[in-house]
Amino acid sequence: xxxxxxSPADAPEAAAxxxxxxxxxxxxxxxxxxxxxLVCGAAVYFGKxxxxxxxxLLVLMLLGFLLGKLGQTIPVLKQIGGTAILxxxxxxxxxSYGLMPEVALKAIATTFRTANFQYFFIACLxxxxxxxxxxxxxxxxxxxxxxPLLVGTLAAVGAGIAVGLLFGHSPNHTFFFVIIPIVGGGLxxxxxxxxxxxxxxxxxxxxxxxAQMVPAALLGNVVAIVSAGLLARLGERRSDxxxxxxxxxxxxxxxxxxxxxxxAIDLGLLGAGMVLSCGLFVLGMVLAPLTGIxxxxxxxxxxxxxxLTRILPAEMELGAYQINKFMSTxxxxxxxxxxxxxxxxxxxxxxxxxxGYIMICTTTVLAMIASGFFVGKWLNMYPVEAAIVTACHSxxxxxxxxxILGAADRMSLMAFAQISTRVGGAIMIVIATLLMKSMS
Numbered sequence: 001x002x003x004x005x006x007s008p009a010d011a012p013e014a015a016a017x018x019x020x021x022x023x024x025x026x027x028x029x030x031x032x033x034x035x036x037x038l039v040c041g042a043a044v045y046f047g048k049x050x051x052x053x054x055x056x057l058l059v060l061m062l063l064g065f066l067l068g069k070l071g072q073t074i075p076v077l078k079q080i081g082g083t084a085i086l087x088x089x090x091x092x093x094x095x096s097y098g099l100m101p102e103v104a105l106k107a108i109a110t111t112f113r114t115a116n117f118q119y120f121f122i123a124c125l126x127x128x129x130x131x132x133x134x135x136x137x138x139x140x141x142x143x144x145x146x147x148p149l150l151v152g153t154l155a156a157v158g159a160g161i162a163v164g165l166l167f168g169h170s171p172n173h174t175f176f177f178v179i180i181p182i183v184g185g186g187l188x189x190x191x192x193x194x195x196x197x198x199x200x201x202x203x204x205x206x207x208x209x210x211a212q213m214v215p216a217a218l219l220g221n222v223v224a225i226v227s228a229g230l231l232a233r234l235g236e237r238r239s240d241x242x243x244x245x246x247x248x249x250x251x252x253x254x255x256x257x258x259x260x261x262x263x264a265i266d267l268g269l270l271g272a273g274m275v276l277s278c279g280l281f282v283l284g285m286v287l288a289p290l291t292g293i294x295x296x297x298x299x300x301x302x303x304x305x306x307x308l309t310r311i312l313p314a315e316m317e318l319g320a321y322q323i324n325k326f327m328s329t330x331x332x333x334x335x336x337x338x339x340x341x342x343x344x345x346x347x348x349x350x351x352x353x354x355x356g357y358i359m360i361c362t363t364t365v366l367a368m369i370a371s372g373f374f375v376g377k378w379l380n381m382y383p384v385e386a387a388i389v390t391a392c393h394s395x396x397x398x399x400x401x402x403x404i405l406g407a408a409d410r411m412s413l414m415a416f417a418q419i420s421t422r423v424g425g426a427i428m429i430v431i432a433t434l435l436m437k438s439m440s
Contacts, residue, residue, distance in 0.1 A: 026065025027330070037062055044101045051103070056111025057334065059104045063091065064333030079225060079407065084187060084396055087336035088214060088344055096346035105341065112338040121327060121335050122193050122296060123281035128273060128324020129189060129422050130303040131317045138307060141419040144248070145389065149424050151375045152368040152390045153183060159367035160360050167356030172439070178360050180432040181213035182220035183368075185425020186397025188328075188335055191217055195343070197294035197433045210343040215352040219361035220394040221403070227369050228388050228408040235384040243382025245412040247389065265322055273319030276312075297433045300426050365394045385413060392417040393424045 025033040040058050043049040049059070067090055071082030094100040111117050157179055164174030176198070184190030191213045199206040235242030243249070284299030291298060306312055369391045376386020388408050395401045401417040 025069050026061070026333070028065065033062070033065065037066075044104050047103055049103045049107055051106050051110050053111045053115045053117065055104075055107035056109075056115075056117075059107055060111065060334035060337050061331070063087075064331075064335075064337045067337065068333040079403065083333065084221075084336055085218060087333050088187075088218075088340040089346075089349070091337050091340035092344040092346040092349060095341055100341065108338055108341050112342055118192065118335065118338070119281060119296075120278070121188070121331060122196075123277040123299065124274065124323045124327040125332075126189055126193065126296075126300055126426075127277040127280045127303050128320040128322075128327070130300070130307055130426065131276070131312065132321025132324055133307070133418065133422065135307065135310060137415050137419070138423065141416055142423055145416060145419050145424075147379060148372045148375045148381075148386055148390050149393060149420060152371045152393060153424070153428065155371040156183060156364045156368040156394075160364035163360050163363045164356075167359065169356065169360065174360060176432060176436060177209075177212045178216045178357070179364055180428055181216040182361060182364055182394045183425065183428045184217070184432070185421050185429065186395065186400060187214065187217055187339070188332055189397050189422070190425050190429060192335075192339065193296035193300075194429055194432065196296050197429075198436065200294045201433075201436050207343040207345065208348075210339060211345045211348040212352070214339075214344055215349060215357065216361050217396060219353075219358060220365050221396045221400045223362050223365040224369070224391040224394045224400070225403050225407045227366065228391050228404045228410075231369075231373075231384050231387050231391075232408040232410070241377075241383045243385045245385070245410050247376075247381055247385045247413060247416055249380045249382060265326070266319070269315060269319035270322050270326065271319070272316055273321070273323035276316060276320050277323060280306075292437055293433060297430055300430060304426065365391070368393060385410065389413055389416045389420050392420040395421050397421060397425075 023030045028036065036058075040049070040062055043055070044059075049055040064087060067086040068083045071084070071086040072078050074082055077085065091100070095105070157175065160179045161171045161174050164171065164178065169178075180194065181191050184194055191210060195206050195209045195213065198204070198209045202209075235244070280299045280302050281295065283302050284297070285295035287293070287298045287302070288295040293301075307317075369387045372390025373383045373387035376390075377383040379386075388404065388410055392401050392404050395404050395417070401414065401421050402411075405411050405413055405417055
């Protein structure tokens with residue numbers, strides 16, 4: 001007879017098995033992920049991986065989910081934007097050292113470049129982030145944050161250029177390739193469309209430009225996260241500077257109202273959002289020859305104009321918001337992996353992390369945060385909160401905002417942080433593009 005008596009010694013093994021069963025890599029249970037990875041690996045090994053968007057997306061999403069999970073799990077790394085760092089650095093290193101299978105590389109190139117999936121992603125992400133923001137938050141939040149953002153940006157530009165000159169960098173290079181990537185709203189919504197615009201105007205390879213700008217965006221995000229944590233500690237010691245999550249001293253932060261509530265995905269609205277996003281991108285491409293401004297930037301301007309004039313029905317804006325959420329949730333890591341694979345030169349990336357470059361990035365962010373602190377105090381804001389929100393201007397998009405506010409335990413400031421990152425970033429991209437156009 002088999003002994004089925006339960007032993008306490010079995011408890012740790014049972015708990016470990018339960019934990020493993022619940023583990024997910026991205027949205028996939030680990031068992032399903034491993035099967036999908038095995039199928040993909042076999043297709044690569046036998047040379048049967050489709051050289052199209054199907055094969056490319058399979059490789060990109062599997063790699064993105066894995067590297068994203070590691071970036072969210074590894075201590076220290078997860079606090080400084082580890083997902084973006086791993087998704088960019090690991091594929092770049094694999095390509096550089098010849099470890100990326102050729103068949104996988106071709107499928108990624110076909111998806112990202114030939115099929116122009118990067119443009120589709122940009123269209124859905126940028127249009128949805130602007131159209132999906134509640135009108136009241138956009139307008140009133142921007143009014144509240146206009147002065148701190150303006151002064152902070154000017155301080156960042158001035159300090160960054162000054163330090164750049166000390167290390168032998170020209171003002172133009174420092175402004176366009178270091179400062180703007182930091183304050184441009186992140187990688188997918190900032191550096192990617194910016195690199196396309198720069199490439200069109202400067203007639204230089206997009207990959208070369210991305211490799212110059214990515215380190216600045218990453219370093220700026222790290223400095224902002226560390227600074228937010230230090231500001232929170234300062235607030236604990238100085239109660240007169242600490243709003244404990246409240247930005248305005250009069251206590252009327254709730255005038256912004258609640259952020260747009262998440263609703264169940266409406267498949268019809270998802271389709272409408274996709275059409276709107278693609279339509280805005282095509283509109284940008286149509287207007288580009290007439291204005292001389294690159295299409296992706298004209299798309300941003302058109303989306304802002306649509307939002308401010310309130311022409312679109314609220315349901316259509318919700319559709320744009322939902323396609324944005326779908327793309328950002330499922331494909332951001334994949335797009336970062338594609339950027340790391342095709343656009344980021346490992347040698348150029350490593351060479352960028354030199355003392356002068358690090359000092360420029362650090363000074364740029366610290367100047368912005370310091371100005372937010374003192375301007376906020378002058379505008380009857382709590383200085384700690386004003387500085388933290390201003391720091392979000394150098395965050396890596398929505399993920400960066402979460403990391404910065406999380407480090408300071410100030411998630412209640414998310415609406416203001418989104419204004420700082422999304423709207424502030426979009427404005428800086430448009431300004432930089434117009435300046436570059438006037439100089440080229």
